Amino acid sequence: MSRDKRQAPPIAGSCVIAGGGPAGLVLGLLLARAGVKVTVFEKHADFLRDFRGDTVHPTTLALLDDLGLLPPFDEIPQSRITRVVFPDADGVETTIADFTRLPVRHPYIAMVPQWDLLDLLAQAAARERGFTLLTRHEVTGVLREGDRVVGVRYRSPEGAGELRADLTVACDGRGSTIRRELALPSRSFPVGFDVWWYRVTSAHPFEESLLPRMGGGRVSIAIPRRGYVQIAALGPKGTDAEMRQRGIEALRADTAALLPALADDVGSVASMDDVKHLDVRVDRLRRWLVPGALCIGDAAHAMSPVGGVGINLAVQDAVAAARVLANPLRRGILHTREGLRALERVQRRRMLPAAVIQAVQRGLHAGVIMPALRGDPGGPPPPVLRVLRRLPALAVLPALIIGVGPRPERAPGWARRAPERTSEPLSAGRRGRRGVHR
DSSP states (O other): OOHHHHTOOOOTTEEEEEOOSHHHHHHHHHHHHTTOEEEEEESSSSSOSOOSOOEEOHHHHHHHHHTTOHHHHHTSOOEEEOEEEEEOTTSOEEEEEEGGGSSSSSOSEEEOOHHHHHHHHHHHHHTSTTEEEEETOEEEEEEEETTEEEEEEEEETTEEEEEEOSEEEEOSOTTOHHHHHHTOOEEEEOOOEEEEEEEEEOOOOOOSEEEEEEETTEEEEEEEETTEEEEEEEEETTOHHHHHHHOHHHHHHHHHHHOGGGTTTGGGOOSGGGOEEEOOOEEEESOOEETTEEEOGGGTEEOOSGGGOHHHHHHHHHHHHHHHHHHHHHHTOTTSHHHHHHHHHHHHHHHHHHHHHHHHHHHHIIIIIHHHHTTSOOSSOHHHHHHHHHOGGGGHHHHHHHHTOSSOOOOOGGGOOOOOOOOOOOOTTTTTTTTOOO
């Protein structure tokens, strides 16, 4: 990017997005299909990072379908979760969420390495005129004129620069630089646990089921993947140092105790370096915007990993933002009172779903997870399990909350495309580089 472009005035119909995650790339793709000039800043060189959020929910699958991207998505190696199964004290398993009962086109959760999903979205966006993805470009602050944000400052291998735009969108996660710069008021909720992620290489033929397991003051969730099982171990907040001091043998023993089917495979976790710590936070901005700037996804509402709904919620934020803001951006009126009202409409539409999901998560924290970590009987109450065994159709209700959410969003008509066909599978050597405009 040349220096004269860095100092250019805002371009009518332009948007700069901080963060090349699911929300940022979905928003960039949709706005580019609407004819908006979009620049996405991604601070890393590629997408090959250790993501933990690899869930693609039914509503996101429907979005990919509408955008014409489901055929290439289906070519990505993946596993599918169709049920959440929990054993009672006697070891009798009960399906507590059944995605196959959902009245949707794709009644399952696809487990896909997030870098493959991001690469697919980046490739699709790169085919749209006006879309630019800048890797190794980190947003360091915002540009202001009076009370209005008019772009961003950034740092790249070529040095520092500025880019001005009609709209700046924070999609850079719960540690968002833009959120911090805007100093927007927020509300935080206490969380008493953290999560440690690791994988156990295993050829055990697990079914397409999410497997929560609790006992002895320990909680783990096993997610079957191709060739391995992804484990989320939950423990009291602030105990990462203690867990690492206990060492890898203790972790392997805990895993084998909760998941006996993996007892012969836990040695594949070589050391505590293979165990990634997630400091769980739940918070929500009270106001998501200022004139010229908007926060969505984790930048607006940090979610608990319970249910794996954070990505789905962020993608739906992006779809709603594109639907509401595409026309004001095309018309070049985002700086007007009408443009500010459009930003406020995005918050009004997406605040309630975020609040509802966070309330459900906090209820599960208080009623299921924390008692189990204290050594009390964990999991759904026995009467609930008995009802679900007698009336298995009720398992669609938790599946609806997890897989669809309170307010699902659909792709606008102007963004839809016929299905794409590709015979060129992604390879690790190309991930994160295709679809990048410099």
